[in-house]
Amino acid sequence: MAVIVGHILLISAQVNTQRGVPMLQEVTFGTFAEVQRAATSTFATVHDNWTNYVALQDVRVENAKLKDEIAALQIGLQQERALAQQSRTLQGLLDLKSAVQLKTTAASVIAGGASPEFRTMTIDKGTGDGLSPDMPVLAPAGVVGRIVMPASRAAKVQLLIDRDAAAGAIIERSRAQGVVVGTGTDRFRLDHVPGAADIQVGDRVVTSGIEGIYPKGFLIGQIESLDRKSGEFSDVVVRPAVQFSELETVLVVLTPPANEAP
Amino acid sequence: MKAALVLTAVALALALQTTLAQLLVGGSAAIDLVLVAVVAVALATGPVSGMLAGSVAGLIQDSLSTGVLGIGGLAKSVIGFLAGAIGQQFILTSALPRFLMFVGATVAHAALFMGLNVLLGLRTFPSPWKAVASQAVGNAVVGVVAFAIIEALPGVIERRRAGRRPRG
Secondary structure (H helix, E strand, O other): HHHHHHHHHHHHHEEEOOOOOEEHHHHHHHHHHHHHHHHHHHHHHHHHHOOOOOOOHHHHHHHHHHHHHHHHHHEEEEEHHHHHHHHHHHHHHHHHHOOOOEEEEEEEEOOOOOOOOOOOOOOOOOOHHHOOOOOOOEEOOEEEEEEEEEEOOOOOEEOOOOOOOEEEEOOOOOOOEEEEEEEEOOOOEEEEOOOOOOOOOOOOEEEEEOOOOOOOOOOEEEEEEEEEEOOEEEEEEEEEOHHHHHHOOOEEEEEEOHHHOO | HHHHHHHHHHHHHHHHHHHHHHHHHHOOOOOOOOHHHHHHHHHHHOHHHHHHHHHHHHHHHHHHHOOOOOOOHHHHHHHHHHHHHHHHOOOOOOOHHHHHHEEEEEEHHHHHHHHHHHHHOOOOOOOOHHHHHHHHHHHHHHHHHHHHHHHHHHHHHHHHHHHHOOOO
Protein backbone atom coordinates (compact mmCIF):
# COMPACT_ATOMS: atom_id res chain seq x y z
CA MET A 1 0.00 0.00 0.00
CA ALA A 2 2.81 2.35 0.96
CA VAL A 3 4.60 1.47 -2.21
CA ILE A 4 1.56 2.22 -4.33
CA VAL A 5 1.06 5.55 -2.60
CA GLY A 6 4.78 6.30 -3.05
CA HIS A 7 4.46 5.67 -6.73
CA ILE A 8 1.42 7.75 -7.19
CA LEU A 9 3.17 10.61 -5.40
CA LEU A 10 6.21 10.25 -7.62
CA ILE A 11 4.09 10.32 -10.76
CA SER A 12 2.04 13.21 -9.51
CA ALA A 13 5.15 15.25 -8.85
CA GLN A 14 6.11 14.96 -12.47
CA VAL A 15 2.78 15.21 -14.23
CA ASN A 16 1.22 18.64 -14.76
CA THR A 17 -2.50 19.27 -14.70
CA GLN A 18 -4.35 20.93 -17.57
CA ARG A 19 -3.76 24.33 -15.85
CA GLY A 20 0.05 23.72 -16.06
CA VAL A 21 0.59 23.20 -12.34
CA PRO A 22 2.27 19.99 -11.06
CA MET A 23 -0.45 17.61 -9.89
CA LEU A 24 1.23 16.88 -6.53
CA GLN A 25 1.51 20.57 -5.84
CA GLU A 26 -2.13 21.18 -6.76
CA VAL A 27 -3.39 18.31 -4.67
CA THR A 28 -1.16 19.27 -1.76
CA PHE A 29 -2.14 22.89 -2.00
CA GLY A 30 -5.80 22.04 -2.40
CA THR A 31 -5.70 19.76 0.60
CA PHE A 32 -3.89 22.25 2.81
CA ALA A 33 -6.11 25.03 1.59
CA GLU A 34 -9.10 23.08 2.90
CA VAL A 35 -7.25 22.54 6.16
CA GLN A 36 -6.55 26.26 6.32
CA ARG A 37 -10.18 27.04 5.53
CA ALA A 38 -11.35 24.69 8.30
CA ALA A 39 -8.81 26.13 10.71
CA THR A 40 -9.76 29.68 9.84
CA SER A 41 -13.45 28.88 10.15
CA THR A 42 -12.88 27.21 13.50
CA PHE A 43 -10.76 30.13 14.70
CA ALA A 44 -13.36 32.62 13.49
CA THR A 45 -16.12 30.69 15.26
CA VAL A 46 -14.12 30.58 18.48
CA HIS A 47 -13.21 34.26 18.09
CA ASP A 48 -16.82 35.22 17.45
CA ASN A 49 -18.02 33.21 20.41
CA TRP A 50 -15.40 34.77 22.58
CA THR A 51 -16.11 38.29 21.38
CA ASN A 52 -19.90 38.04 21.43
CA TYR A 53 -20.45 35.94 24.53
CA VAL A 54 -17.51 35.30 26.82
CA ALA A 55 -15.95 38.76 26.53
CA LEU A 56 -19.40 40.35 27.05
CA GLN A 57 -19.15 39.50 30.73
CA ASP A 58 -16.92 42.55 31.08
CA VAL A 59 -19.16 44.55 28.76
CA ARG A 60 -22.07 43.92 31.06
CA VAL A 61 -20.14 45.39 33.95
CA GLU A 62 -19.00 48.26 31.74
CA ASN A 63 -22.58 48.75 30.53
CA ALA A 64 -23.83 49.01 34.09
CA LYS A 65 -21.06 51.48 34.87
CA LEU A 66 -21.94 53.57 31.80
CA LYS A 67 -25.62 53.52 32.74
CA ASP A 68 -24.67 54.81 36.18
CA GLU A 69 -22.58 57.52 34.55
CA ILE A 70 -25.49 58.50 32.25
CA ALA A 71 -27.85 58.66 35.21
CA ALA A 72 -25.37 60.83 37.11
CA LEU A 73 -24.96 63.08 34.06
CA GLN A 74 -28.74 63.34 33.63
CA ILE A 75 -29.12 64.34 37.27
CA GLY A 76 -26.31 66.84 36.81
CA LEU A 77 -28.05 68.21 33.71
CA GLN A 78 -31.30 68.58 35.62
CA GLN A 79 -29.45 70.38 38.40
CA GLU A 80 -27.88 72.69 35.84
CA ARG A 81 -31.29 73.36 34.30
CA ALA A 82 -32.77 74.05 37.75
CA LEU A 83 -29.89 76.42 38.51
CA ALA A 84 -30.38 78.15 35.17
CA GLN A 85 -34.11 78.51 35.86
CA GLN A 86 -33.38 79.82 39.34
CA SER A 87 -30.86 82.21 37.87
CA ARG A 88 -33.45 83.48 35.35
CA THR A 89 -36.01 83.95 38.15
CA LEU A 90 -33.52 85.83 40.30
CA GLN A 91 -32.45 87.90 37.29
CA GLY A 92 -36.12 88.81 36.74
CA LEU A 93 -36.44 89.83 40.38
CA LEU A 94 -33.21 91.81 40.16
CA ASP A 95 -34.47 93.61 37.05
CA LEU A 96 -37.74 94.36 38.83
CA LYS A 97 -35.86 95.54 41.93
CA SER A 98 -33.77 97.85 39.77
CA ALA A 99 -36.85 99.13 37.95
CA VAL A 100 -38.79 99.78 41.15
CA GLN A 101 -37.61 102.96 42.79
CA LEU A 102 -39.01 101.77 46.11
CA LYS A 103 -37.25 99.92 48.89
CA THR A 104 -37.91 96.20 48.43
CA THR A 105 -36.88 92.84 49.79
CA ALA A 106 -36.95 89.47 48.05
CA ALA A 107 -38.73 86.55 49.69
CA SER A 108 -39.27 82.88 48.91
CA VAL A 109 -42.66 81.20 48.92
CA ILE A 110 -42.61 78.48 51.57
CA ALA A 111 -46.23 77.30 51.56
CA GLY A 112 -49.51 77.62 49.75
CA GLY A 113 -52.91 78.31 51.27
CA ALA A 114 -54.23 75.98 53.97
CA SER A 115 -57.83 76.35 52.84
CA PRO A 116 -59.05 76.41 49.25
CA GLU A 117 -61.65 79.04 50.18
CA PHE A 118 -58.89 81.56 50.83
CA ARG A 119 -56.16 82.28 48.31
CA THR A 120 -53.08 82.89 50.41
CA MET A 121 -49.46 81.88 50.54
CA THR A 122 -46.69 82.07 53.11
CA ILE A 123 -43.31 83.74 52.47
CA ASP A 124 -40.09 83.39 54.43
CA LYS A 125 -39.75 87.03 55.49
CA GLY A 126 -41.53 88.66 58.43
CA THR A 127 -41.50 91.57 60.83
CA GLY A 128 -37.83 90.87 61.52
CA ASP A 129 -37.14 91.83 57.90
CA GLY A 130 -39.22 94.99 58.10
CA LEU A 131 -42.50 93.61 56.78
CA SER A 132 -45.80 95.00 58.00
CA PRO A 133 -49.48 94.54 57.00
CA ASP A 134 -50.69 95.88 53.65
CA MET A 135 -47.25 95.92 52.05
CA PRO A 136 -47.62 95.06 48.35
CA VAL A 137 -46.06 91.88 47.00
CA LEU A 138 -44.85 91.83 43.40
CA ALA A 139 -43.37 89.34 40.96
CA PRO A 140 -41.48 90.06 37.72
CA ALA A 141 -44.69 89.26 35.80
CA GLY A 142 -46.94 91.56 37.83
CA VAL A 143 -48.85 92.15 41.05
CA VAL A 144 -49.15 89.20 43.46
CA GLY A 145 -51.01 90.53 46.49
CA ARG A 146 -50.45 92.11 49.87
CA ILE A 147 -49.11 91.14 53.28
CA VAL A 148 -51.99 90.42 55.65
CA MET A 149 -50.32 88.78 58.62
CA PRO A 150 -46.61 89.13 59.26
CA ALA A 151 -44.98 86.95 61.94
CA SER A 152 -41.39 87.42 63.05
CA ARG A 153 -39.85 85.15 60.39
CA ALA A 154 -42.72 84.56 57.95
CA ALA A 155 -45.70 86.39 56.54
CA LYS A 156 -49.07 85.48 55.10
CA VAL A 157 -49.79 87.02 51.71
CA GLN A 158 -53.32 87.50 50.45
CA LEU A 159 -53.21 86.83 46.72
CA LEU A 160 -55.04 89.24 44.46
CA ILE A 161 -57.19 86.33 43.22
CA ASP A 162 -58.69 85.87 46.71
CA ARG A 163 -62.41 86.70 46.95
CA ASP A 164 -61.67 89.40 49.53
CA ALA A 165 -58.89 91.05 47.52
CA ALA A 166 -59.21 94.06 45.25
CA ALA A 167 -57.01 96.71 43.70
CA GLY A 168 -57.59 100.00 41.94
CA ALA A 169 -56.92 99.47 38.25
CA ILE A 170 -56.48 101.44 35.09
CA ILE A 171 -56.53 100.40 31.44
CA GLU A 172 -53.04 101.21 30.16
CA ARG A 173 -54.18 102.16 26.63
CA SER A 174 -57.26 104.26 27.31
CA ARG A 175 -56.62 105.25 30.97
CA ALA A 176 -60.14 104.07 31.87
CA GLN A 177 -60.40 103.28 35.58
CA GLY A 178 -62.00 100.43 37.50
CA VAL A 179 -61.46 98.02 40.38
CA VAL A 180 -59.93 94.59 39.87
CA VAL A 181 -61.62 92.09 42.20
CA GLY A 182 -60.48 88.57 43.08
CA THR A 183 -62.97 85.80 42.38
CA GLY A 184 -61.37 82.86 44.17
CA THR A 185 -60.57 81.34 40.77
CA ASP A 186 -57.66 81.98 38.40
CA ARG A 187 -59.35 85.03 36.87
CA PHE A 188 -60.07 88.58 38.08
CA ARG A 189 -63.19 90.62 37.52
CA LEU A 190 -62.98 94.29 36.59
CA ASP A 191 -65.77 96.20 38.34
CA HIS A 192 -66.92 99.81 38.48
CA VAL A 193 -65.99 100.52 34.89
CA PRO A 194 -67.85 103.53 33.44
CA GLY A 195 -70.17 102.62 30.59
CA ALA A 196 -68.46 105.08 28.29
CA ALA A 197 -64.98 103.64 28.97
CA ASP A 198 -62.87 102.47 26.06
CA ILE A 199 -62.02 98.85 26.82
CA GLN A 200 -61.03 96.11 24.39
CA VAL A 201 -60.09 92.48 24.73
CA GLY A 202 -56.30 92.26 25.12
CA ASP A 203 -55.94 95.61 26.89
CA ARG A 204 -53.34 95.62 29.64
CA VAL A 205 -54.68 96.38 33.12
CA VAL A 206 -52.28 98.06 35.57
CA THR A 207 -52.55 99.29 39.14
CA SER A 208 -53.87 102.80 39.64
CA GLY A 209 -52.64 103.10 43.21
CA ILE A 210 -55.95 104.66 44.23
CA GLU A 211 -56.53 102.24 47.12
CA GLY A 212 -53.26 103.30 48.76
CA ILE A 213 -51.67 99.85 48.85
CA TYR A 214 -50.23 98.99 45.46
CA PRO A 215 -47.74 101.27 43.71
CA LYS A 216 -49.07 102.79 40.50
CA GLY A 217 -48.41 101.31 37.07
CA PHE A 218 -47.72 97.66 37.86
CA LEU A 219 -49.22 95.04 35.57
CA ILE A 220 -52.24 93.13 36.89
CA GLY A 221 -53.28 91.30 33.75
CA GLN A 222 -55.03 91.54 30.38
CA ILE A 223 -58.69 91.84 29.48
CA GLU A 224 -59.76 88.34 28.44
CA SER A 225 -63.43 88.90 27.72
CA LEU A 226 -66.11 91.50 28.30
CA ASP A 227 -69.84 91.84 28.01
CA ARG A 228 -71.70 95.05 27.41
CA LYS A 229 -75.42 95.24 28.10
CA SER A 230 -77.42 98.42 27.50
CA GLY A 231 -74.30 100.55 27.47
CA GLU A 232 -72.85 99.20 30.72
CA PHE A 233 -69.98 96.75 31.18
CA SER A 234 -71.37 93.77 33.05
CA ASP A 235 -68.78 91.05 33.02
CA VAL A 236 -65.20 92.13 32.37
CA VAL A 237 -62.83 89.19 32.93
CA VAL A 238 -59.11 89.82 33.45
CA ARG A 239 -56.50 87.11 32.99
CA PRO A 240 -53.77 87.57 35.64
CA ALA A 241 -50.26 88.36 34.46
CA VAL A 242 -48.89 86.26 37.31
CA GLN A 243 -49.12 82.47 37.37
CA PHE A 244 -50.05 82.20 41.04
CA SER A 245 -49.50 78.44 41.21
CA GLU A 246 -45.92 78.78 39.94
CA LEU A 247 -44.64 81.49 42.25
CA GLU A 248 -41.33 80.69 43.92
CA THR A 249 -39.83 84.06 44.79
CA VAL A 250 -41.45 87.46 45.15
CA LEU A 251 -40.54 91.02 45.97
CA VAL A 252 -42.11 92.82 48.93
CA VAL A 253 -42.28 96.61 48.64
CA LEU A 254 -41.20 97.95 52.02
CA THR A 255 -41.99 101.59 51.27
CA PRO A 256 -45.70 102.42 51.69
CA PRO A 257 -47.20 104.08 48.58
CA ALA A 258 -47.86 107.23 50.62
CA ASN A 259 -44.08 107.64 50.99
CA GLU A 260 -43.42 107.20 47.28
CA ALA A 261 -41.10 109.74 45.81
CA PRO A 262 -43.10 112.21 43.72
CA MET B 1 -53.96 55.96 70.12
CA LYS B 2 -57.08 57.28 68.40
CA ALA B 3 -56.16 60.87 69.25
CA ALA B 4 -52.69 60.35 67.80
CA LEU B 5 -54.22 58.89 64.64
CA VAL B 6 -56.58 61.85 64.28
CA LEU B 7 -53.82 64.42 64.83
CA THR B 8 -51.47 62.64 62.43
CA ALA B 9 -54.14 62.52 59.72
CA VAL B 10 -54.96 66.20 60.17
CA ALA B 11 -51.30 67.26 60.25
CA LEU B 12 -50.52 65.20 57.14
CA ALA B 13 -53.52 66.63 55.28
CA LEU B 14 -52.55 70.19 56.22
CA ALA B 15 -48.95 69.64 55.13
CA LEU B 16 -50.11 68.20 51.79
CA GLN B 17 -52.70 70.95 51.36
CA THR B 18 -50.11 73.72 51.73
CA THR B 19 -47.58 72.04 49.47
CA LEU B 20 -49.25 69.89 46.84
CA ALA B 21 -52.85 70.98 46.42
CA GLN B 22 -52.10 74.13 44.46
CA LEU B 23 -49.82 72.25 42.10
CA LEU B 24 -52.34 69.47 41.51
CA VAL B 25 -55.04 71.73 40.18
CA GLY B 26 -53.00 74.55 38.71
CA GLY B 27 -54.28 76.96 41.31
CA SER B 28 -57.70 77.36 39.68
CA ALA B 29 -59.97 74.69 41.09
CA ALA B 30 -59.28 73.41 44.57
CA ILE B 31 -59.21 70.21 46.57
CA ASP B 32 -59.70 70.43 50.33
CA LEU B 33 -57.45 67.65 51.57
CA VAL B 34 -58.16 68.63 55.18
CA LEU B 35 -61.88 68.05 54.66
CA VAL B 36 -61.06 64.71 53.02
CA ALA B 37 -59.01 63.75 56.10
CA VAL B 38 -61.79 64.81 58.48
CA VAL B 39 -64.41 62.74 56.62
CA ALA B 40 -62.06 59.78 56.39
CA VAL B 41 -61.31 59.94 60.12
CA ALA B 42 -65.02 60.28 60.88
CA LEU B 43 -65.93 57.27 58.74
CA ALA B 44 -63.13 55.21 60.28
CA THR B 45 -63.54 56.14 63.93
CA GLY B 46 -67.03 57.53 64.52
CA PRO B 47 -68.89 60.82 65.06
CA VAL B 48 -67.11 62.07 68.20
CA SER B 49 -63.63 61.60 66.75
CA GLY B 50 -64.85 63.03 63.47
CA MET B 51 -66.18 66.10 65.21
CA LEU B 52 -62.96 66.60 67.18
CA ALA B 53 -60.87 66.11 64.04
CA GLY B 54 -63.05 68.61 62.19
CA SER B 55 -62.79 71.10 65.01
CA VAL B 56 -58.99 70.92 65.28
CA ALA B 57 -58.44 70.87 61.51
CA GLY B 58 -60.90 73.69 60.85
CA LEU B 59 -59.40 75.92 63.53
CA ILE B 60 -55.87 75.37 62.21
CA GLN B 61 -57.08 76.12 58.67
CA ASP B 62 -58.83 79.25 59.89
CA SER B 63 -55.72 80.43 61.69
CA LEU B 64 -53.65 79.93 58.56
CA SER B 65 -56.18 81.72 56.35
CA THR B 66 -57.45 85.27 56.25
CA GLY B 67 -61.02 84.58 57.37
CA VAL B 68 -62.73 84.75 60.76
CA LEU B 69 -61.35 82.16 63.20
CA GLY B 70 -63.99 79.54 63.95
CA ILE B 71 -66.12 79.49 60.82
CA GLY B 72 -64.12 76.75 59.17
CA GLY B 73 -63.79 74.99 62.53
CA LEU B 74 -67.55 74.99 63.08
CA ALA B 75 -68.31 73.85 59.53
CA LYS B 76 -65.80 71.01 59.69
CA SER B 77 -66.93 69.95 63.18
CA VAL B 78 -70.51 69.55 61.97
CA ILE B 79 -69.38 67.68 58.85
CA GLY B 80 -67.09 65.42 60.92
CA PHE B 81 -69.94 64.55 63.28
CA LEU B 82 -72.45 63.94 60.48
CA ALA B 83 -70.00 61.84 58.45
CA GLY B 84 -69.21 59.74 61.54
CA ALA B 85 -72.89 59.27 62.35
CA ILE B 86 -73.75 58.29 58.78
CA GLY B 87 -70.77 55.94 58.71
CA GLN B 88 -72.13 54.15 61.78
CA GLN B 89 -75.65 53.85 60.38
CA PHE B 90 -74.85 52.72 56.84
CA ILE B 91 -72.38 50.32 55.28
CA LEU B 92 -69.86 52.47 53.42
CA THR B 93 -67.24 49.92 52.48
CA SER B 94 -67.38 50.05 48.69
CA ALA B 95 -66.16 52.83 46.45
CA LEU B 96 -69.47 54.27 45.23
CA PRO B 97 -71.07 54.93 48.65
CA ARG B 98 -67.81 56.47 49.81
CA PHE B 99 -67.61 58.62 46.69
CA LEU B 100 -71.15 59.87 47.35
CA MET B 101 -70.26 60.43 51.01
CA PHE B 102 -67.30 62.65 50.09
CA VAL B 103 -69.37 64.53 47.49
CA GLY B 104 -72.18 65.08 50.01
CA ALA B 105 -69.77 66.13 52.75
CA THR B 106 -68.07 68.66 50.44
CA VAL B 107 -71.37 70.16 49.30
CA ALA B 108 -72.68 70.34 52.89
CA HIS B 109 -69.40 71.87 54.08
CA ALA B 110 -69.51 74.49 51.32
CA ALA B 111 -73.13 75.30 52.18
CA LEU B 112 -72.28 75.69 55.88
CA PHE B 113 -69.09 77.67 55.30
CA MET B 114 -70.58 79.98 52.70
CA GLY B 115 -73.86 80.26 54.58
CA LEU B 116 -72.11 81.34 57.78
CA ASN B 117 -69.99 83.87 55.88
CA VAL B 118 -73.01 85.31 54.09
CA LEU B 119 -75.14 85.34 57.26
CA LEU B 120 -72.43 87.24 59.11
CA GLY B 121 -71.93 89.58 56.18
CA LEU B 122 -68.27 88.65 55.84
CA ARG B 123 -68.06 87.49 52.24
CA THR B 124 -70.19 86.97 49.19
CA PHE B 125 -70.02 83.98 46.90
CA PRO B 126 -71.51 84.87 43.52
CA SER B 127 -72.32 81.69 41.53
CA PRO B 128 -70.16 79.22 43.48
CA TRP B 129 -71.77 76.10 41.94
CA LYS B 130 -69.02 75.27 39.49
CA ALA B 131 -66.28 75.63 42.08
CA VAL B 132 -68.21 73.57 44.65
CA ALA B 133 -69.01 70.85 42.12
CA SER B 134 -65.40 70.55 40.96
CA GLN B 135 -64.16 70.50 44.54
CA ALA B 136 -66.73 67.84 45.46
CA VAL B 137 -65.62 65.56 42.63
CA GLY B 138 -61.93 66.22 43.36
CA ASN B 139 -62.36 65.54 47.07
CA ALA B 140 -64.35 62.39 46.37
CA VAL B 141 -61.76 60.98 43.98
CA VAL B 142 -58.90 61.73 46.39
CA GLY B 143 -60.91 60.38 49.33
CA VAL B 144 -61.84 57.09 47.67
CA VAL B 145 -58.27 56.52 46.45
CA ALA B 146 -56.80 57.42 49.87
CA PHE B 147 -59.24 55.05 51.59
CA ALA B 148 -58.31 52.23 49.21
CA ILE B 149 -54.58 52.80 49.80
CA ILE B 150 -54.96 52.98 53.59
CA GLU B 151 -57.04 49.80 53.66
CA ALA B 152 -54.65 47.94 51.37
CA LEU B 153 -51.54 49.02 53.28
CA PRO B 154 -51.72 46.58 56.26
CA GLY B 155 -52.20 43.63 53.89
CA VAL B 156 -49.27 44.67 51.72
CA ILE B 157 -46.99 45.10 54.73
CA GLU B 158 -48.08 41.74 56.14
CA ARG B 159 -47.43 39.99 52.81
CA ARG B 160 -43.99 41.56 52.54
CA ARG B 161 -43.16 40.49 56.10
CA ALA B 162 -44.38 36.96 55.39
CA GLY B 163 -42.23 36.87 52.25
CA ARG B 164 -39.10 37.76 54.24
CA ARG B 165 -39.64 35.15 56.97
CA PRO B 166 -37.28 32.14 56.61
CA ARG B 167 -39.13 28.97 55.63
CA GLY B 168 -38.81 25.54 57.21
